[in-house]
Amino acid sequence: MRTNLLILIATLTAVVTVTYAADRPRVFKHEVDAADMRKARTYVHAIVNSVLEGDFDQIRKYGEKLDELTLIKGEIDPTQYEGSERARAEQFLKNNEYYHASVKTLIKAASEYSVEETFKVAEDITRSCVACHAQFGQNRFPAFQRMSPSGNGKD
Numbered sequence: 001m002r003t004n005l006l007i008l009i010a011t012l013t014a015v016v017t018v019t020y021a022a023d024r025p026r027v028f029k030h031e032v033d034a035a036d037m038r039k040a041r042t043y044v045h046a047i048v049n050s051v052l053e054g055d056f057d058q059i060r061k062y063g064e065k066l067d068e069l070t071l072i073k074g075e076i077d078p079t080q081y082e083g084s085e086r087a088r089a090e091q092f093l094k095n096n097e098y099y100h101a102s103v104k105t106l107i108k109a110a111s112e113y114s115v116e117e118t119f120k121v122a123e124d125i126t127r128s129c130v131a132c133h134a135q136f137g138q139n140r141f142p143a144f145q146r147m148s149p150s151g152n153g154k155d
């Protein structure tokens with residue numbers, strides 16, 4: 001019984017992985033602002049440094065800088081896509097919302113000098129970058145191709 005279940009899970013994982021691989025070349029590249037992404041990386045590094053130093057004012061300052069970045073050029077309207085493409089567009093926007101929500105929570109936590117919350121959310125922000133790159137940035141970051149879809153850093 002247990003063996004059957006394992007085989008079923010393995011088969012499902014294989015199907016999901018193949019579907020995922022087939023989808024891979026479709027990146028919303030034209031909507032990604034590479035210059036903003038590079039700034040975001042600088043600010044994330046600065047936040048990690050400030051976390052190490054316990055400097056909450058700096059964390060808040062770089063959080064605010066992150067919040068000013070849109071990361072995406074223009075609007076993405078999922079209704080312009082069909083089927084799995086639409087699902088991907090919706091997922092992309094969700095990732096972006098998760099990123100902005102984490103940044104806002106970080107700013108609040110750092111303003112309140114809330115140690116636990118600040119450290120937890122600083123980690124969430126990194127997760128939000130990783131989740132999106134694993135799903136949509138595989139051409140740019142091919143190392144994510146070795147990762148399984150459920151290992152996208154989000155769930």
Ligand code: HEC
Nearest residue numbers: 032034037038040041044095096099128129132136137140
């Ligand atoms: C909503 C999705 C999404 C989120 C959120 C996101 N990224 Fe990206 N990012 C992408 C995609 C997609 C690419 C690759 C675009 C391409 O194929 O060139 C990318 C590329 C990049 C690049 C490379 C830019 C270049 O020079 O080509 C950097 C650096 C980067 N992201 C940093 C970050 C950081 C740091 C965060 C979090 C604070 C983040 N990104 C959050 C989607 C996202």
